[in-house]
Amino acid sequence: MVKVCVLGAFGGIGQPLSLLLKINPHIDELSLYDLNDCHGISKDLSHINTKSTTSGFDKNTLKDALQGSNIVVIPAGMARKEGMTRDDLFKVNANIIKTLCLHIGQTCSENVKVLIISNPVNCLVPVAIETFRKLGKLHPENIMGITTLDIVRAETFLREHLRELNNDDIDPLDHDVISVVGGHSGTTIVPIIPDKNIIKLLGSSRYKQLVHRIQFGGDEVIKAKKSSGSATLSMAYAASEFISTILLSMTHGTGICSKEQKYRYLPAYVYLPGLKNGAQLKRHLKQVAHLDVNYFAVPLKFKNGSISELDPTILTKLSQEEIELLRAAMEPLQINIKKGEKFVQNTA
Numbered sequence: 488m489v490k491v492c493v494l495g496a497f498g499g500i501g502q503p504l505s506l507l508l509k510i511n512p513h514i515d516e517l518s519l520y521d522l523n524d525c526h527g528i529s530k531d532l533s534h535i536n537t538k539s540t541t542s543g544f545d546k547n548t549l550k551d552a553l554q555g556s557n558i559v560v561i562p563a564g565m566a567r568k569e570g571m572t573r574d575d576l577f578k579v580n581a582n583i584i585k586t587l588c589l590h591i592g593q594t595c596s597e598n599v600k601v602l603i604i605s606n607p608v609n610c611l612v613p614v615a616i617e618t619f620r621k622l623g624k625l626h627p628e629n630i631m632g633i634t635t636l637d638i639v640r641a642e643t644f645l646r647e648h649l650r651e652l653n654n655d656d657i658d659p660l661d662h663d664v665i666s667v668v669g670g671h672s673g674t675t676i677v678p679i680i681p682d683k684n685i686i687k688l689l690g691s692s693r694y695k696q697l698v699h700r701i702q703f704g705g706d707e708v709i710k711a712k713k714s715s716g717s718a719t720l721s722m723a724y725a726a727s728e729f730i731s732t733i734l735l736s737m738t739h740g741t742g743i744c745s746k747e748q749k750y751r752y753l754p755a756y757v758y759l760p761g762l763k764n765g766a767q768l769k770r771h772l773k774q775v776a777h778l779d780v781n782y783f784a785v786p787l788k789f790k791n792g793s794i795s796e797l798d799p800t801i802l803t804k805l806s807q808e809e810i811e812l813l814r815a816a817m818e819p820l821q822i823n824i825k826k827g828e829k830f831v832q833n834t835a
C-alpha cells in the first residue's frame with residue numbers, strides 16, 4: 488500500500504499535481520493537506536475512477552494527513568510574482584518548511600521520502616536537512632529538492648532548437664542527451680550536454696540562448712502570467728514525473744523514468760555527504776570549479792524509493808563553456824546553502 492501526502496494541495500501546483508497523482512496506478516492512498524480546507528478538492532478527485540482513495544484535511548489535521556505516508560511532497564508556500572527573486576520567498580517559506588518537517592519527523596516513519604518543491608529550493612533543502620538533523624532523524628537518501636522542471640525545460644527548449652535546425656536524429660528525451668545540475672535558480676542552474684557535437688551543431692549563439700532560457704525559464708512564465716504567479720502546470724507535470732520514478736523503484740526495485748520507451752535518470756537537489764558517490768562528486772567539483780558544496784542537483788539512481796547512488800560521471804565530460812557555468816554557480820549556491828543552514832541553527 489503506497490500513501491502519498493501533498494502539503495499545499497490547494498495551491499496552483501498542489502491541485503494539478505494532486506490530479507496527476509490520482510491517476511498514477513502506483514498510488515493507493517492520496518492525502519491532501521493545506522491551510523485552506525482540502526475536503527472539496529478531495530471529494531472532486533474521489534469521483535475519478537482510478538483505484539486510489541483520497542482524503543482531504545484542513546489546518547487542524549496535519550498529523551492525520553501525514554500518518555502512514557510513504558512519500559510527502561511539499562509545494563506549500565509563497566510563489567514569486569514579477570520583480571521578485573526566489574530569495575524574496577525565503578523568510579516565509581523557510582518557516583513553513585521547518586514547521587512541516589518537524590511534523591513529518593514526529594509523525595511519519597524514518598523511511599518517509601520528503602520531496603521539496605517550495606522555493607528557494609537551494610536554501611529550503613538545507614532547512615529540511617538541518618531540521619531532521621536536529622530531530623535526530625536525518626536520512627539524506629530520503630530528502631530531495633525537486634529540480635525536474637529544469638530538465639523538462641532543457642529537453643523542451645533543446646527540441647525547439649533542433650527542430651529549427653531540421654534535425655530529428657537527436658531526441659532530447661534519450662538518456663544522457665541533456666542534463667541539468669547545480670541548483671534551482673538563475674546561474675546556479677547548469678545544463679550539461681555530454682555529447683559535445685550537439686553543442687557544435689547548435690553553434691555559439693543558439694547554445695547561449697538555450698542556456699539562458701533554461702536558467703531563467705521561471706521568469707518567462709511569471710512575465711507571461713502577468714504577475715498572477717509562477718509556473719504551476721509544468722511544475723505539477725515535472726513533480727509527477729519525478730514521483731513516478733520513485734514509485735517505480737518502490738514497485739519494481741529500480742528507479743528509471745520511462746518516456747516513450749526511452750529511459751533516463753532524473754536529477755534532484757540533494758545533500759551529498761552520506762550519499763553513495765557524494766564524496767567523489769564533491770572532489771570533482773573542487774577539481775573543476777575550485778570550490779565544493781554539500782548540496783547539488785545531480786542525476787540519481789533509486790532503490791526501493793530511496794536514493795541508492797549519485798551519477799559520478801556527470802562532471803567528468805565538461806566543455807570549457809560548461810566548466811565556466813559550473814564555476815559561476817558555486818558562489819551563489821554556497822551563499823544559499825549557508826542561509827538555509829543558519830536559519831535552522833539560529834532558531835529554536
Ligand code: NAD
Pocket residue numbers: 494495496497498499500501520521522523562563564565566567576580583603604605606607608633634635636637671716717718719722
Ligand atoms: P500557491 O500560492 O498557488 O500555492 C501555495 C499553497 O501553499 C497555498 O494553497 C497555501 O495555502 C499553501 N500553504 C501556505 N502555507 C502552508 C502551510 N504552512 N501548510 C500547508 N499549506 C500551506 O503557490 P504555487 O504556485 O503552488 O507555488 C508553491 C511553491 O512552489 C512556491 O514557493 C513556488 O516558488 C514553488 N515552485 C517551485 C518550483 C520548482 O521547480 N521547484 C516550480 C514552481 C514553483
Ligand code: LMR
Pocket residue numbers: 566567573606636704705706708709717718
Ligand atoms: C520556476 O522555475 O518556474 C519556479 O522556480 C518558480 C519561479 O519562481 O520561477
